[in-house]
Amino acid sequence: MSRLVIVSNRVALPGVPSAGGLAVALQAALEETGGLWFGWSGNIDPVESGRLHDRTEGNIRYVTVDLSKRDHDDYYNGFANRTLWPLLHFRVDLVDYSRETYAGYRRVNALFAEKLAPLLREDDLIWVHDYHLIPMAKVLREFGVRSRIGFFLHVPMPSSDLLAALPQHERLFEGLSSYDLIGFQTERDLERFQDYVRLFGRGRVIEHGVLETKGRRLRAGAFPISIDTAHIVKQAAASANRPGVKRLASSLSGRALAIGVDRLDYSKGLPERFRAFERFLKRHSGQRGKLTFLQIAPVSRGEVAEYQHLRHELEQLAGHINGVHAEPDWTPVRYVNRNYPHPLLTGYYRLARIGLVTPLRDGMNLVAKEFVAAQDAEDPGVLVLSSFAGAARELDSALLVNPYDLDGVADAIAVALAMPLEERRERWQAMMTLLQANDITTWRRNYLMALRGI
Ligand SMILES: O=P(O)(O)OC[C@H]1O[C@H](O[C@H]2O[C@H](CO)[C@@H](O)[C@H](O)[C@H]2O)[C@H](O)[C@@H](O)[C@@H]1O
Ligand SMILES: O=c1ccn([C@@H]2O[C@H](COP(=O)(O)OP(=O)(O)O)[C@@H](O)[C@H]2O)c(=O)[nH]1
Numbered sequence: 001m002s003r004l005v006i007v008s009n010r011v012a013l014p015g016v017p018s019a020g021g022l023a024v025a026l027q028a029a030l031e032e033t034g035g036l037w038f039g040w041s042g043n044i045d046p047v048e049s050g051r052l053h054d055r056t057e058g059n060i061r062y063v064t065v066d067l068s069k070r071d072h073d074d075y076y077n078g079f080a081n082r083t084l085w086p087l088l089h090f091r092v093d094l095v096d097y098s099r100e101t102y103a104g105y106r107r108v109n110a111l112f113a114e115k116l117a118p119l120l121r122e123d124d125l126i127w128v129h130d131y132h133l134i135p136m137a138k139v140l141r142e143f144g145v146r147s148r149i150g151f152f153l154h155v156p157m158p159s160s161d162l163l164a165a166l167p168q169h170e171r172l173f174e175g176l177s178s179y180d181l182i183g184f185q186t187e188r189d190l191e192r193f194q195d196y197v198r199l200f201g202r203g204r205v206i207e208h209g210v211l212e213t214k215g216r217r218l219r220a221g222a223f224p225i226s227i228d229t230a231h232i233v234k235q236a237a238a239s240a241n242r243p244g245v246k247r248l249a250s251s252l253s254g255r256a257l258a259i260g261v262d263r264l265d266y267s268k269g270l271p272e273r274f275r276a277f278e279r280f281l282k283r284h285s286g287q288r289g290k291l292t293f294l295q296i297a298p299v300s301r302g303e304v305a306e307y308q309h310l311r312h313e314l315e316q317l318a319g320h321i322n323g324v325h326a327e328p329d330w331t332p333v334r335y336v337n338r339n340y341p342h343p344l345l346t347g348y349y350r351l352a353r354i355g356l357v358t359p360l361r362d363g364m365n366l367v368a369k370e371f372v373a374a375q376d377a378e379d380p381g382v383l384v385l386s387s388f389a390g391a392a393r394e395l396d397s398a399l400l401v402n403p404y405d406l407d408g409v410a411d412a413i414a415v416a417l418a419m420p421l422e423e424r425r426e427r428w429q430a431m432m433t434l435l436q437a438n439d440i441t442t443w444r445r446n447y448l449m450a451l452r453g454i
Helices: 021-033 069-088 099-119 136-142 169-178 187-199 229-237 243-251 270-283 305-325 342-351 366-373 406-418 421-437 440-452
Strands: 004-008 035-045 052-057 060-068 125-129 148-152 181-184 203-207 210-213 216-222 256-261 291-296 333-336 354-357 382-386 399-401
Touching: 004 021, 004 099, 021 035, 021 366, 021 440, 035 069, 035 099, 060 069, 060 099, 069 099, 099 136, 125 136, 125 440, 136 148, 136 169, 148 440, 169 216, 181 187, 181 440, 187 203, 187 210, 187 216, 229 342, 229 366, 229 421, 243 342, 256 270, 256 342, 256 366, 256 406, 270 291, 270 305, 270 406, 291 342, 291 354, 305 333, 342 366, 354 366, 354 406, 366 382, 366 421, 382 406, 382 421, 399 406
Parallel strands: 004 035, 004 125, 035 060, 125 148, 148 181, 181 216, 256 291, 256 354, 291 333, 354 382, 382 399
Antiparallel strands: 052 060, 203 210, 210 216
């Protein structure tokens, strides 16, 4: 059986908490199959990049690389998260491109390939993840790696005209032709990628999911990532006795809970969500005081200016809403910049009557799926979900909203709060059936079967 080699920027090192769906999903996938996980160590080396760390826990070998401050700034804070992240989330207005950071991005990809290549075996299945590592396969081929290499994009693939706004986009995206298989979260992402290859990539679509570019044939498909459904169901059922869950439950004083859980990221639409919640308080004054909104938002990419601005905006908004609407015995918005362990989060989801997942654009959003899986089948909560999250393609029994329509989100909150038990059960069961059919194992198996089949 071929060894699975996962390559990603973020690595879920044992005992090191990190918010983010990629790490959560890949950890669950690798626990099933075992293998090698290669990526950034999370450490900044004061002198230079390249120091390796090698540890094995159970059936997973973790090999990670330290980066110098300059490399981390150029590759991660710079090109990955100030250029590619906004571009891939349809925010060309926020794209900050420089040749220096692009050179750093390519430099770090070359370093990762140089460190990884000696660890590889001929029959490995190499699975590269996400926008940080687009050039990886091309560089590995230059190191003589002939194994099958697949790529998975965890974030949206935007319209090709947006991609074409990126300087040197041809050079960057031509690197995708060195992969044998490219995976996307949704069919829409796949279609937009095919449009790009046809319109700007000087390639052609032979048939849906089969492309030819630079004289090379590659396959592409939609593989919606998911969660370890059975594990979350079990975890949630046992969560009621967790001290943290009991404390939250008693602190609500009988009020219903609406919960949001997101990295502090402008793609998550948190300012719009806060404003929509205030609209709810104004438009549905009869329900005032009956609902408390808890937003958990661990800081993310804190060195990037746009993320710092967002944090200040949310602090102002939360303070404003509470200042205007709170009562001595009721604080409408609870806002927490902290990262909570998964088991505790699961218990919080289960307590909530409403899950508020309203990103402006999101590749998938695993929180939406986790919220559903964590519910009590006898008394499930209601998911209010942005139509612009990848998860909306599957979870269409949620109350789907346009996150830019603040009145619409406000009214959806009111509908969710008043929704009869029977309807809540029907909606929840439809989504739960899907999550049981498409869980993290299905995602991994479907992708790797497609990669092996090439
Ligand atoms: O690694 P960070 O910079 O801390 O960011 C955390 C992760 O954010 C993004 O997650 C994406 O992948 C999820 C799983 O497929 C998906 O549900 C979500 O919609 C995406 O935003 C990013 O793409 C990852 O690389 C980061 O690790
Ligand atoms: O305090 C937190 C906040 C988030 N998460 C996890 O981080 C992931 C977020 O993934 P999602 O796909 O929703 O968004 P991303 O952060 O990857 O863009 C989910 O598994 C959450 O349970 C966590 O463990 N602790």
